[in-house]
Each structure stands twice: as C-alpha cells, then as structure tokens.
Amino acid sequence: MKTIVAFAILAAASAAAPALAAGDAAEGEKIFLKCRACHEIVSPGGDAIQRGGKVGPNLYGVIGRPAGSSEGFRGYSDSMVAAGEKGLVWDEETFTAYVQDPTAFLRDYLGDASARGKMTFKLRDGMADIHAYLVSVAPD
Numbered sequence: 001m002k003t004i005v006a007f008a009i010l011a012a013a014s015a016a017a018p019a020l021a022a023g024d025a026a027e028g029e030k031i032f033l034k035c036r037a038c039h040e041i042v043s044p045g046g047d048a049i050q051r052g053g054k055v056g057p058n059l060y061g062v063i064g065r066p067a068g069s070s071e072g073f074r075g076y077s078d079s080m081v082a083a084g085e086k087g088l089v090w091d092e093e094t095f096t097a098y099v100q101d102p103t104a105f106l107r108d109y110l111g112d113a114s115a116r117g118k119m120t121f122k123l124r125d126g127m128a129d130i131h132a133y134l135v136s137v138a139p140d
Contacts, residue, residue, distance in 0.1 A: 028133025031126040041137055049137045063090050063134050079106045079115040096127035
C-alpha cells in the first residue's frame with residue numbers, strides 16, 4: 001500500500017512539473033552553428049545570445065510562439081503566415097518535424113500541395129537538441 005501511495009505522489013508531482021525538452025541543450029548549442037547563417041538569437045533588449053544572419057527570423061522565444069509572428073520580421077512566406085493563422089505554434093513536435101523538411105511540413109500542415117516556406121535547409125539530426133537549446137535560452 002505504501003508503494004502505491006508513494007507512486008501516486010510521484011506521478012502527481014511529475015504531472016505538475018513543467019515539461020522539459022527531451023534533447024541535450026549543450027549539444028543543441030553546438031548544432032545551432034548550422035542555423036546561424038540565417039538566424040540569430042537576440043533578446044528584445046538587444047542581448048545577443050547567438051549572433052547570426054537576419055535572413056530568417058530571430059529565434060529568441062520561438063518555442064511557444066505562433067508561426068510567422070516574430071515581431072519586426074517581414075520575410076515570412078505566405079504559407080508560414082497562413083500556418084500561424086491556422087494555429088501552428090512551435091513546440092517540440094512541430095519544430096522537430098519542420099526543420100527536417102520545411103516545405104513538406106507546411107504542405108502537410110496546410111493541406112496545400114503548393115505551400116512553400118523560405119527555409120530550404122533540412123536538418124538530418126539533432127532536432128531535439130536544438131529544440132532543447134532554444135528552450136534553454138527562452139524568456140522565463
């Protein structure tokens with residue numbers, strides 16, 4: 001009986017705890033070097049976490065944000081904006097699927113064979129690690 005009670009308490013505590021990213025943030029930081037050609041991570045106050053390109057949106061706070069909605073970024077494709085308007089919010093599942101094949105992801109999500117994003121890079125591994133890294137540098 002004590003074991004059942006202890007298990008129930010542990011299960012309840014686990015359910016109440018915030019979800020942690022499944023990947024390795026330290027590995028994700030290393031892998032993010034591939035992303036810096038197009039993306040930076042800079043806080044609204046101007047603190048640079050990762051300097052990088054501005055072809056893609058700033059990824060500060062991207063996890064939990066609706067797609068196509070980075071303030072001040074005007075380079076989104078119509079498909080990315082439409083995905084955000086349809087309700088796409090970046091979480092571990094959507095982020096890891098998107099970075100593996102951005103165009104296929106948008107076509108599937110929107111149900112539109114002509115949908116296209118502007119990101120052409122396809123990440124083959126380390127998606128969960130980059131997600132964990134982006135979570136680790138996100139605002140509280």
